Amino acid sequence: MPSVCSLFSGIGGIDLGFIQAGFDIVWANEMDAAACRTYRHNFPNTNLIEGDIKRIATSDIPDCDVLTAGFPCQPFSIAGLQKGFKDRDGNLFFEITRIIDAKRPKVVFLENVPNLMEHDNGKTFLVIFNGLAQFGYTVYYRVLASNDYGNLPQIRKRIYIVAIREDISNRLYQYSEPMELTLKSSDIINRSVKQHDIYYYTEGKMYDRLVAHMKDRKAIYRITDTEVRWTKNQMCPTLTANMGTHKDRVHVVWDDYGIRKMTLREGLDFQGFPKEFYFPNTITIDDAYKQIGNTVSVPVIARLATKIKEMLMEE
CATH class of the missing domain: 3.90.120 (DNA Methylase; Chain A, domain 2)
Known part of the structure; x- marks a missing residue:
């Protein structure tokens, strides 16, 4: 069973989608105390570390096949102040690259608001794209809506980034196709x-x-x-x-x-x-x-994670 380390785990929406797709969450981290209580209530057997990721050494994080992160979106959201990397939470992206540099997972999976692509005239997304590519990852990204890709009657668009390590990047990642909305x-x-x-x-x-x-x-x-x-x-x-x-x-x-x-x-x-x-x-x-409001649409995550697992299982 492929393994996942989860950053900025929140209440575990991304983790749940990967579990549904057949992954094992071997380690998770969240700073918000209330979110941690909800996470532990629903995932009592997962090793959740409560605390600031900046204070966690990479040596304390296990190796994994996939590193996931629903990193804070408020610095890039239209609904927020859009401070981006000037915001303390915006700078947390560089904690992700710190861990990528040390652990080199096969796949990195990121989720954020669609405005991430337009923020600061595209400069913010370019930093993120290059931040992944510099470590030898092929970067895929797409904005998907929950009503089109999760059969959920919620108007919710998010950008989903899948970065694949160069030694397995010959295995093409394909995003899930739109699906009919049947749930009302x-x-x-x-x-x-x-x-x-x-x-x-x-x-x-x-x-x-x-x-x-x-x-x-x-x-x-x-x-x-x-x-x-x-x-x-x-x-x-x-x-x-x-x-x-x-x-x-x-x-x-x-x-x-x-x-x-x-x-x-x-x-x-x-x-x-x-x-x-x-x-x-x-x-x-x-x-x-x-x-x-802070979590993700689980069925969308599950479909994307299934595609990741299929890619990893290719011989």
């Missing part, structure tokens, strides 16, 4: 079921604002500073980390019992997590929402 948001959100009272708006300025703007009761709405936005075809707007870091940023729906926030379970379902995956009672609901 109504398969995830059952408006006839009453949810816990904590999810419902009942009065106040926000309730009045939502009532005034939510005209289509089948839609899913995203709240911004300036508007209550909805998407066509009842698709789920992109789930973002600010759901847990800003008041009243969780997506909202209108069910048979009133106007409410998307539940945690619904958020996980829109990211393609299995039903047995959930949050421990040792984190706050805000932490959980943030983790949902």
Whole structure:
């Protein structure tokens, strides 16, 4: 079974996709304490090291076939300040190259926001591309949408980078083909079921604002500073980390019992997590929402990881 070392593991979305594709997660690292609690709750047997990657020596990281990293995207996100490498988190990419230089895995798998390609007029992506190529890796990259490649009714585009070590780069990596979207948001959100009272708006300025703007009761709405936005075809707007870091940023729906926030379970379902995956009672609901927005669409990862495994298994 091919092995994976996981950087910036979060709650384990990338790890879960690789596990589903038949990989073994031999080592993982995450700095956020709340995310680590969720990770350990769902992957109790994985060797997760909690702490700053800058303080971890490469000698403490085992050898692996694949190195994965969903490195922090906020420095490059349109929704963020777009500081890029000027941001402390943006500089964490160079921790990835430090480990690549020492461990030389067969494959490096990276995930980030699509704006990574345009940030600073393309200079940021060029640094990342060259940062991988300098160690003798052939670099593939593509922006994929969760609704086209994961059968998830969420509008979510991400860039997926696959870098293959030069001694096996003759094994061409091929991205998965688009697939038909058969899952509907109504398969995830059952408006006839009453949810816990904590999810419902009942009065106040926000309730009045939502009532005034939510005209289509089948839609899913995203709240911004300036508007209550909805998407066509009842698709789920992109789930973002600010759901847990800003008041009243969780997506909202209108069910048979009133106007409410998307539940945690619904958020996980829109990211393609299995039903047995959930949050421990040792984190706050805000932490959980943030983790949902920060994680990945698992079925997309699983399809890409399957292609990596097929490539590695070629003789």
